[in-house]
Amino acid sequence: MVFRFFQPFLIAAIFVTTVDANSINPSVISAPGYGELAYKLPEIGSYQLPPLGEASNGEVLIAEGEQRTLYELFNGKYVLLAFIYSTCSDVNGCPLTSHVFYKIKSAMQRDQVLASRLKLISLSFDPEVDTPSVMGLYGNNFRYAGSAGEWQFVTTASQQSLDPILKSYNQVILRETDSSGRTHVGYSHVLRVFLIDPEKNIRNIYSVDFLHQDLIINDLKTILQQAQRSGETIKLATASQQTSRLSKPGDNKLGYELSDYVTDSQDLELRKGEKADLLSIANNPPLGLPAIPVPVDNPLSREKIELGRKLFYDRRLSLNDTFSCAMCHVPDQGFTSNELAMAVGIEGRSVRRNSPSVYNSAYSKLLFHDGREENLEQQAWGPLLANNEMANPSIGYVLNKIRQIDDYRGLFEAAFDGRSVSMETLGMALASYQRALVSADSPFDRWRYAGDETALSESAKRGFEIFTGKAGCVACHSIGERSALFMDDQLHNTGIGYRESMGFSPDKQPVTVAPGISIEIDRAIIDQVGEKPPTDVGRYEVTQNPHDRWKYKTPSLRNVDLTAPYMHNGSLSTLHEVVDFYDQGGVPNELLDPLIRPLGLSSQERSDLVDFMRSLTGSNVDTLVADAFNAPIGDVGEGDPSWVHGSEVEVR
């Protein structure tokens, strides 16, 4: 009972020292990672960490039924990857990793750079016990404490999907057996933690004796400093990663499927508007794009672009003053809606198709998914009058309303040589703004059209070979000698539309209803209470030619990394799904385009293809988005005609 007077830690110490030596843990001596580093670290930047080889890809589960590739998790960041299993009891094994990762996570709380550049990943090699829901319980640690910096706990679907990953990372894992040959509770494995750069190169591998937070942070800062010092390297480091800081939802939704998701508002500072010189961007499109075609009767001018921009963001252009063009073509979501497969309009009315991006729509000879409109001037009236989009009762209604809004006074006249607002001038102004939204000079463009070998990652270069070779994507998503539009102004049947009209869909559909809560719902129930799936037979609706059934327009792939979900109905949510779709030969039907056929791509080839498409994000995206943030959004003013003050729009 004397022990009562001692501090608890002392008791622990006494227990340890009084127990005989061949107890369960022969290595009671703990690894350096638990204490202060015994040696002095070299100065940051004073040494080299040359790449040790490429970090491999593989398929993991981030939550029940949520498959991702490791590369998707790396997400262009520096990564510390550890292999663990949650029931590990060897103090100098997995718990050491937890301890050291925790220390680094704590450093992330204080150090912005670390928090934004580095990501920690613990990958279980015991898929049987460590199911996604078990890993979720680990992830939950940071729902309640220390939210800065990311530490993700993932597992694999099965031993089969795990094995290639272990093999490629050279992790030999043995189930321990005791002298009588019984399998032991534990695994024996050699602890290794990998430091991986955004180019997916392994830069260091830490074993028990070297796994220490101070050393790891020192290494990371060294690599960061060297990347910064030589402009080339930094390009290399960011080559295949998304180059837009602003194209993302107001909330960071990464990991929303996980139960440890916490609301993570993006930096408001970042989202401040800044006006751009759109006219000169339009007149000198970025590297990789040809000059934009401009109709003779609507030459570009600063005034028209400015007016079109005001209209595009103005919510008063809708019947009830709530809905602007930008609410479906959201600038910070690639000028589309990342969270909606099919658009939702005024008062929540559903639209049967996915909002396409308006980036580079200047080059499209065909507009809308079925190509029914041919110029931007005409096109705008579609959404303005559609009952389920902006719901205005008539053209006259819109024009009269604008005439009565004070802050438009004189603007049309100034932009159009004295002509006032009319069906024509309104379309011309909106068209002028959208025409200026040209975006290129991506890593791909700098590699292909400026000969910069360092601009594109190796995997993206391999992806380019597949895109233009084996997979034949380039036949429709064209790439020219001096510029590339990644589309052909044609319509094709890939089977997406066929699948939808035939009602082929899985029996059950997983639905994430709140962070970490995902339920499988019977398709039959959805069909019972939901709206009927919209009928959509594509180009046929325009031409009435039976051969045009399920044909849709080829969209450009520029900025495609920013414009999920994909296809005319938004039915594919990631680029990986798109590639899988093409790899299996689309959906066969009597009118399937002959170019769509099973491709037989390996998983490496599929991921290279995705990397290639990710390299198509333009360098001026943030400029265009910041310019959009700067635009007024059309709050109802005092003198404006509006139901808000009971003043009706006069229809003359």
Added chain:
Amino acid sequence: MTRADKKLWLVLLFTILSVTMASAGTEEIGGDFTLTDHNNDTFRLSQLQGKLVLLSFGYTYCPDICPTELAKLAVVFDTLKGESDDLQGLFVSLDPDRDTPAVLSDYVGYFNSEIVGLTGSEKAVDQVARQYRVKYQRNDKAGGGYSIDHSANLYLIDQMGELVVVIPYGMPVEHIVDVVRGMLSVDG
């Protein structure tokens, strides 16, 4: 909710209750159990509803892991003493042969009077270990006696009896305090 469209929300209104209840299947980690506490009384986890429970596993002859883990728990209780009355520590013995209620009573008492020691039949204890995915194994020693290898994570069960966080063995005590504090401020 990345891809779901409006109609799914509608469905949800109709099905959310039934579905969440149905999903509480048997395979899930965690759950209620019945054992014997260190005062030799029957103990059910569900009797602690309304409290935040810190559940750990070990055995009293354990040379290193268990005492350090229990010492950490004691620090958590000392630190949060003034902040909440709704905390409860549990220490489930994986060695029911040697850990009788009396032995446990002495042992947990060393650390903190807020911690309840639990034991039971070998079968009952094994069942709880399985529920919480605790791995353990008896190793006979050359000179007689035995030790038990076991995993040593800490399980946090919220006021509704739901397992919400598992803190991996190896995390420092500051972290445990932070998480517990975070949970108290969210749920309490």
